Amino acid sequence: MRSAIIGCGGYLPPTIVTNDELAERFNLDTSDEWIRERSGIRQRHLAGPGDTCSTLAAEAARRALESAGVTADEVDVLVLATATPDSAFPATAVRVQALLGMTHGFGFDVSAACTGFVYALSLADAMIRSGQARCALVIGAEVYSRIIDWSDRASCVLFGDGAGAVVLRAEEGERGILSTHLHSDGRHADILHVEGGAGSTGGTGLLRMAGREVFKHAVTKLASAVDEALDANGLSRDDVQLLVPHQANIRIIDAMGRKLGLPKDRVVVTVDRHANTSAASIPLALDEAWREGRIREGDLVLLEAIGGGLTWGAALARF
Template sequence: MTVYTRILGTGGYLPDRVVTNADLERTVDTSDAWIVERTGIRTRHVVAADETCCDLAEQAARRALSAAQLDPGDIDLIVVATTTPDQTFPSTACLLQQRLGIRGCPAFDVQAVCTGFVYALSIVDKFIRTGSARCALVVGAETISRILNWEDRGTSVLFGDGAGAVVVGAASAPGVVSTHLHADGAFKELLQVPAGIGNGGAGSPYMEMKGNEVFRMAVTILGRIVDEALEANGMARSELDWLVPHQANIRIIQATARKLNLPMERVVVTVGQHGNTSAASVPLAFDQAVRDGRIQRGQTVLMEAFGGGFTWGSILLRY
């Protein structure tokens, strides 16, 4: 019998602190009108000084477990997508495993920046399809605010913190229909944090982005990967119920929808309230649309993302 991966429950969590565009006007040369016109972002959530990436991941994970009506002990695999782990090691997945009281199952992090959750769910899908796991927890969690230069208006206005999670299990019917992952390190300098461990901390410890170049690449690639997923499954664009895109910029989302002739009413958009939460972006948007009743069981959903590396990918699923 063919085994598929089915989403059993979703969860999301945002820190309490909300930073508005008006707040940013007081610290950087920008304005609410400028930010909204170019990005669609009005607010973003930012962690408190004592709040960690694992704290966010735990809250989202527990909500996903509750939605799935499962206990932590039912989980036999944990994968956390994050660019901002609490420690170099142990992995945030291992820290989360301890928080949830789970012992013995595999737990590891995935680093693909904004495409991280798509990568993580794709990896977990392979575990479940091969019988290596039966019930898994997949989390995207970020404290991106900690790698931002808050005096750089090109990045500080764009990003926020948060976590999203799904619990998935083995099923006899899709579920995850197909996944498509890509990367090209030739574009690494367009979006990066230069300082690291291996290079002795050389360069800035903050995010650097060449915004115009990233925008052009994202619009081109995101339209292409949506078509790739549909063509691989012999589907027409009209058969897609929902697009859940990475929430980077409303103009990128709108451009992708136009390329697909997809009305914005069928696109889940949270960027205005969340900003770009990197690996947490897609699962947060998915969780919100599930919980408010837009995404219904049996509907066809396409998740897609694009991030530093560059990395990009998509997941076609029946919820």
């Protein structure tokens, strides 16, 4: 029994802000050229006053359920990955349950920053494999615009808001999630973190990042997780049809594509239009590839991410 991905959905707030508009709005000493050169980002979507993590997540979930031909009543478990929940508690997942009209099953949040979706996918897959659930809704949703220090030009230009979701269903056969591989190393917690906020330490609740330090760890840790996933399934890099990476920085994405020997048309890139949407970035990119017909039956798709913690991981899925 495997967890087959049978539907995808994504939602981006309608407000689009270009690099130049961002610099003007927040009086930043930066430019479109400077941002594009260092990150590949040219625009991002920002949440409106009435948007919350739960409303973005619910809209992405509705689209994923429609794609899968599944109703909310058929979902046994809802796993929501986010670093920007509606509140400290209850879990934002239960608010999404209510918005979807889902009265069957249960839901909970996962906090693993930008790696959150891979963590959530792993948990949902384990529940399906164990027989605890037959249908799962896995969501990544973020409203990073609420935790960004808009005076810090090094970090504020990198992030955007959005949500993505997939529906998993228990199926026998070759397709489905082959394996997931999760890691963390708390010794590097301070190079990418949010100060206090809703946590026990108090503080302002704003994001702080040592960008060069994060970049230094990114490619080596991601490459290690990718090789671990391939080795666990007796596969090689040549077997991968499509790479769906976390959309943090075009330099990291390009480096991973080169390591896998994949041409650019087999690497999904949305960072230029979405910026870094943290836990939402992989399901948003996966949804785009799904809708564009870039994923065909039998394709081996590789997902990988790294985020605050540090956390990192990879997942292999056969479609």
